[in-house]
Amino acid sequence: MANQDAGSGEMGKTIVYFLVFMVVATGYYYFLDWVMMGPMQNLPFPYK
Amino acid sequence: MRSFNDPRKAKIGAVVLLGVIGLLLLLPFIPLQAGAEEAKQEAAPAEKKVEKAKDVFYKGPGEFGIVSGPPAPKLKYPDDYGTYGNFQSRSLLWVANQQHLYFGSFVLAVPMFVFVMELVGMLQKDKGMARKYDDMAHEMMKISLTAYSITAILGGILIFTFLALYPGFFGYLSRIFKPIMHVYALLFVLESGTLYIYYYGWDYMNDGGFLKWIHLSISFLLNTIGIVLMFFANSWIGFMMSPAGVDEQGRFLGDIWKSVHTALWHPLNVHRILGNAAFGGGVVAAYASYRFLAAKTPEEKAHYDWMSYVAMFMGILALIPLPFAGYWLMREVYGYRQQMGITLMGGLLAWVFIMQAMMIAILFVSVNYYLWQAMGRMPGAERYYPLFKYMLLILIVATISWLTPHTLVMTPAELKAMGGAQHPIVGNYGVMSAKNTAINIMITTTVFCFCIYQRCNKVPTVKWAALGNAALGALFTGAAINIVFLGIYGYFIPANVRIGLSVPQVCSTLTCLFIGVTLNTMMLKGARQLGEVRWGQMSPRGSYALFCLAVSFTWTMAVMGYLRSSVRLHWHVNEILRDNSPWAFTNPVGYAGNMNSMNVLLFWTMLLFVFWLGALSAKKAHVTEDEAVGAGKATLPAGSH
Numbered sequence: 001m002a003n004q005d006a007g008s009g010e011m012g013k014t015i016v017y018f019l020v021f022m023v024v025a026t027g028y029y030y031f032l033d034w035v036m037m038g039p040m041q042n043l044p045f046p047y048k
Numbered sequence: 049m050r051s052f053n054d055p056r057k058a059k060i061g062a063v064v065l066l067g068v069i070g071l072l073l074l075l076p077f078i079p080l081q082a083g084a085e086e087a088k089q090e091a092a093p094a095e096k097k098v099e100k101a102k103d104v105f106y107k108g109p110g111e112f113g114i115v116s117g118p119p120a121p122k123l124k125y126p127d128d129y130g131t132y133g134n135f136q137s138r139s140l141l142w143v144a145n146q147q148h149l150y151f152g153s154f155v156l157a158v159p160m161f162v163f164v165m166e167l168v169g170m171l172q173k174d175k176g177m178a179r180k181y182d183d184m185a186h187e188m189m190k191i192s193l194t195a196y197s198i199t200a201i202l203g204g205i206l207i208f209t210f211l212a213l214y215p216g217f218f219g220y221l222s223r224i225f226k227p228i229m230h231v232y233a234l235l236f237v238l239e240s241g242t243l244y245i246y247y248y249g250w251d252y253m254n255d256g257g258f259l260k261w262i263h264l265s266i267s268f269l270l271n272t273i274g275i276v277l278m279f280f281a282n283s284w285i286g287f288m289m290s291p292a293g294v295d296e297q298g299r300f301l302g303d304i305w306k307s308v309h310t311a312l313w314h315p316l317n318v319h320r321i322l323g324n325a326a327f328g329g330g331v332v333a334a335y336a337s338y339r340f341l342a343a344k345t346p347e348e349k350a351h352y353d354w355m356s357y358v359a360m361f362m363g364i365l366a367l368i369p370l371p372f373a374g375y376w377l378m379r380e381v382y383g384y385r386q387q388m389g390i391t392l393m394g395g396l397l398a399w400v401f402i403m404q405a406m407m408i409a410i411l412f413v414s415v416n417y418y419l420w421q422a423m424g425r426m427p428g429a430e431r432y433y434p435l436f437k438y439m440l441l442i443l444i445v446a447t448i449s450w451l452t453p454h455t456l457v458m459t460p461a462e463l464k465a466m467g468g469a470q471h472p473i474v475g476n477y478g479v480m481s482a483k484n485t486a487i488n489i490m491i492t493t494t495v496f497c498f499c500i501y502q503r504c505n506k507v508p509t510v511k512w513a514a515l516g517n518a519a520l521g522a523l524f525t526g527a528a529i530n531i532v533f534l535g536i537y538g539y540f541i542p543a544n545v546r547i548g549l550s551v552p553q554v555c556s557t558l559t560c561l562f563i564g565v566t567l568n569t570m571m572l573k574g575a576r577q578l579g580e581v582r583w584g585q586m587s588p589r590g591s592y593a594l595f596c597l598a599v600s601f602t603w604t605m606a607v608m609g610y611l612r613s614s615v616r617l618h619w620h621v622n623e624i625l626r627d628n629s630p631w632a633f634t635n636p637v638g639y640a641g642n643m644n645s646m647n648v649l650l651f652w653t654m655l656l657f658v659f660w661l662g663a664l665s666a667k668k669a670h671v672t673e674d675e676a677v678g679a680g681k682a683t684l685p686a687g688s689h
Contacts, residue, residue: 010514017518025526029556033534036552037545 055255062253062262065245069269072238075231076276101299104624105292106306113293113301117223120298120625121216128216129629137213138631139643144202144209146606146647147654151199152281153320153605156274157328158192159243161185161362163267170260182254184355188332189247190665194658196243200236217620217627224293224300224307225284232280239273246270275321282316283308288621289612290384298624311384315377322370327601329363334598335659337591340584342663349584356594357422363601364415364494368561371408371487372554381615385622392615394454399637400611402453405483407604409447412490414597416443419501421590427579429504442493450486454478476539484550485535488557489528495560496524499568506575516571523564527556602651606644614640 099115121128131137162185169181210218222229246266253263286308287293293307294300300307336356343349382389391397420436423429455469455478463469476482499520508516534553538546616622618632626632635643 014514014518017515018521021519021522022526025522026529028559029526029530029552032555032559033530033552036555037548 059258059262062259066262066265066269069238069242069266073269073272073276075234075238076228076280101295101297101301103292103301103306104294104296105290105311110303110306113295113303113306115295115299116302117294117300120220120294120621123216123620123626123628125629130213130215132213136631137629141209141213142610142643143647143650144206146609147651148199148202148206149609150602150605150647150651151195151202151654152278153324153327154331155192155196155199156278157324158188158195158332159246159267159271159274160325161328161332161359162189162192163264163271164362165358166264166267170264180351180354184351184358186250187355187662188359189250191332191335191658191662193243193247194661195655196240198654198658200240203236214620214629217625220298220621220625221284221287224287225304227304228280228283228308232277235273235277235280239270239277242266242270242273278320278324279313279317280308282320283310283313285612286310286313286316289381289388289616291621291624294624296624298621312377312380315373315380319370319373319377322366322373323605325366326363326370327605329359329361329366330594330598330601331655332359333357333363333594335359335662337594338659339663340586341588341591343584346584351583353425353584353586356591360415360418360594360597363597367411367415368491368494371491375550375554388615388622391617392611396617396634397611397614399453400607400614400640402451403607403637403641404604404611405451406447407600407607408487409443409450409490410600411597411604412494413443413447414593414600415494416440416497418590418593418597419497421587421593423501423504424587424590425582425585426501426505427582428506432500432504435500439493439497443490446486446490446493449477449482450490452477452482479538481535481538481546481549484538484553485531488531488553491557492524492527492531492560495557495564499564502565502568503572503575505578505581506572507578508571508575510571510573510575513571516567520564520567520571523567524560527560530556599648599652602648603644606647607640610640610644 100112101115103111103113123129129137132140165181165185165188169178169185172178172181246263249263249266253259287310290311291298291307292310293303293305333356336352336359340349340352340356343352378389378393381392393401416439423432452474454475456471458466458469466472470478510516531553534549538549614634616627617634618627619625620627
């Protein structure tokens, strides 16, 4: 979906942005997992 | 009549009417207060003889109450049960209950939509759009009005069925809920009055100003009355599942509020509001689809295409949080009696949950299919067509995973050949890790599909479009990876940790829903349009998808209602009043499935009658419209009824 609206010149820029945002999104979702499992439910996460 | 033409008097009259309806809404508080006073007065003169007993549910300072009623009767067959010939009394009651519930849900849900539609119409700056929303709200209300009469008739049939077939049980329940039942009946009268004023006062109060706001306020009160009515009815089924306010012998302890406010009351309330809204959306969408397919003119087609989309959209808005409300209900069921939860999800009734999984999967596939068909009326949507097959693949894989049972029904020879009830490979998909993953992926895919739908005839022109697209892509990809990761991770950890994984999975889905849709909407502000939406030019397949959606909603309600009721097993009131009729056993899944299908068929047959009536009065309106044109008067806008 990301590249459907972008012109060909925009493609490279969008891919770079996407990779940067993937790092941000991964951090966000990992934080979500950690908060929901650790502090909120007092369960070991990551489980050891 | 003269006073109606005086705007000042009309305004005062409207305010007084609103005030009276509002005041009458205080009715439910009278029995709660009066019940407590009555209990005190009864206790006072005979303080020496007062007997106190322990509540079966409430703990702490209020756990003892004054015994205010006889113990639950020990019912005997056939003395305390009635029969009609060779029919199973339970099955007859099942039909009466289910039909009343269907129509009750429908007439509760439609005014909710109508309130939102009327409000949206009033807030529109474009007068044409405001009129369209108002007309649609009015038309929805018209369908509800016929259904309302049927609901009342079915309510009467239900009461008579209870009295004739289950007098012992009904006597016990009505002794405890005596004050509530009276108020329920009075509120029903109030609702009827409010409904008729609301519907028949529509045109008179449509002045676009003060009276219109009063009209909207009446709608608000109408919804409040409907919701309070439903809460009362829910308190009875809540009491049957998780009784409170009585002692171990079933003797009422004088506080009606405790019997109303049981462990499962609020989870049931929330679940039913959302369920009814989703169901109502589905039924109205089906009505609009029926009218869309039967429409003769492009204007009519456009109107009903738009109406079906709006109704479907509102139904889906309620459907998406529904699994989470269901999750809360199940959590409370487990909290109340662990055994009850196990019977539902891992024991006797687990196969019914597989049927439910199938139905919900059909719901999501239908919604996606409808949106794909609906994109046909959007110029520029072709850009996204190649994505559909991948989305369909994801939905199918998730569906198959979701409906795979943990253990299979097999012959001893098959069991031996397989080495156990659990298949070595397929069995892995029968656990909650796989199922939670599947439903979250399905919801995320549906949200993604909706984002595409939003933008398919638009090109974002905001400066940060490339950035926004990348962020959206990362948001959905990250969520999918996280949901699948947590699903796989669940196989490697103990059950107590695994059960907590569902929370971050749900949060990932909700992130896509709220942040994804908001970001997408922001990107589309001032977007370049590739063409106007061609309302009325959707493929008929889209309408059939909406029929499928509506029937799936109906069937899901039937199957889950059966599940909720059956979990009491051989009890009328769980652990208090035993069911001693010959029909106290749990039905085989096949019989329950047939009963549900019959109920669905019966409901839709009656509903077709309601739709036909709606179309009849619309025909008359069109004739009037044509006459108006012939007479050189102004024509009504497209879609007016």
